[in-house]
Amino acid sequence: GAVVSQHPSWVICKSGTSVKIECRSLDFQATTMFWYRQFPKQSLMLMATSNEGSKATYEQGVEKDKFLINHASLTLSTLTVTSAHPEDSSFYICSARDLGGQQETQYFGPGTRLLVL
Amino acid sequence: GQNIDQPTEMTATEGAIVQINCTYQTSGFNGLFWYQQHAGEAPTFLSYNVLDGLEEKGRFSSFLSRSKGYSYLLLKELQMKDSASYLCAAMDSNYQLIWGAGTKLIIKP
Numbered sequence: 001g002a003v004v005s006q007h008p009s010w011v012i013c014k015s016g017t018s019v020k021i022e023c024r025s026l027d028f029q030a031t032t033m034f035w036y037r038q039f040p041k042q043s044l045m046l047m048a049t050s051n052e053g054s055k056a057t058y059e060q061g062v063e064k065d066k067f068l069i070n071h072a073s074l075t076l077s078t079l080t081v082t083s084a085h086p087e088d089s090s091f092y093i094c095s096a097r098d099l100g101g102q103q104e105t106q107y108f109g110p111g112t113r114l115l116v117l
Numbered sequence: 118g119q120n121i122d123q124p125t126e127m128t129a130t131e132g133a134i135v136q137i138n139c140t141y142q143t144s145g146f147n148g149l150f151w152y153q154q155h156a157g158e159a160p161t162f163l164s165y166n167v168l169d170g171l172e173e174k175g176r177f178s179s180f181l182s183r184s185k186g187y188s189y190l191l192l193k194e195l196q197m198k199d200s201a202s203y204l205c206a207a208m209d210s211n212y213q214l215i216w217g218a219g220t221k222l223i224i225k226p
Contacts, residue, residue, distance in 0.1 A: 006159075034214075043204070043218040044160070093159045097212075105150070106214060111159040 002028045002098045006109030013084055014117055020080045021112045023094030029074035030096035034106065035067075038091045050077040084116045119143045121217035123205045128223045129195055137190045137203050137220045145210020149181050149188045152204040154219065160204055163190070192222075200224045 003026040011019050023033055033050040048069050049057040056069035068080040077096075081088055091113050095106040120142045129135040141149065148167040152160035166172055166181035166188060178191040190203055202219040209215055 044216050046213070046216075049213070105162055105165055107162060108152075108159040 002026075002096070002105075002107045004030075004094065004096050004107045004109040006094055006112050008112060009110060010113050010115075012115045012117065015085050016083055018080055018082045019084055019114060020078055021092055021094075021114075023077045023079070023096070023109050025075045025096040025098075025107075028096070028098045030077075030098065031074060032097045033071060033077040034095045034097070035069060035077075035079050036093045036095065038093060038111075040091075044093065047079075081114065084114070086116045089114055089116045119207075119209060119215045121205055121207060121215055123203075123217040123220045125218065126221045126223065128225060129192075131195055131197060131224055131226050133195050134191065134193050135195060135222065137192075137205075137222065139188045139190070139205035139217060141186050141188070141205070141207040141215070141217075143207045143209040143215055146183065147208040147210065147212055149179075150206045150208065150214065151177075151179055151188075151190045152206065154202045154204055156201075163203075195224050197224050197226070 005024045007022045031052045035047045036044045037047050038044050046059050047062045050069045050071040052071045058064045071077040091111050093111040095108045097106050123139040150165050151163040153163050154160040164179035166179050171180045176193045181188045202221050204219045205217040206214040
């Protein structure tokens with residue numbers, strides 16, 4: 001299957017700092033990428049849909065000024081958590097839609113675990 | 118509204134067969150996905166159904182009935198490594214995935 005990478009896999013930062021997470025599709029072009037957040041023992045929650053060359057679409061309740069998304073190329077989307085606070089500590093997972101295959105499938109990156117102290 | 122229902126937890130024995138059910142209600146429909154998620158890891162893709170019927174892929178099979186808004190994931194010859202959460206997700210008319218809460222599958226020796 002298609003490969004999606006995420007970097008970094010672990011981040012520990014101080015409250016008030018900003019953290020950037022990268023999501024890359026390694027062997028396919030992804031015009032659309034998705035950013036999810038998952039709290040322990042809970043389901044995936046879609047935060048935003050990232051479209052290459054245009055503004056991201058945020059889900060209700062997600063602050064677009066806090067979670068900055070940039071999808072500047074067909075293989076890279078970034079999520080920046082600005083002025084992070086302890087409540088932002090979570091597992092952030094990106095996925096990329098592979099339209100080149102026989103079926104429309106989202107492939108997930110390995111996730112980034114963020115801990116804000 | 119849009120909704121996905123699947124059992125919270127299931128227990129099965131190593132070597133046995135288990136069926137995880139999923140019912141969905143979405144605005145439009147563009148397919149039903151099953152993902153496996155081990156604790157602390159991101160989900161991995163298992164199957165995709167967009168037409169009615171059974172899709173078999175090794176030890177895993179997935180079934181879809183669009184008229185009933187129903188799918189199941191069938192796992193055969195269970196192995197201990199199959200202990201994980203299994204996520205059902207339906208794709209709506211906007212190609213957004215609507216996620217179930219996941220079914221935690223516990224495999225006992």
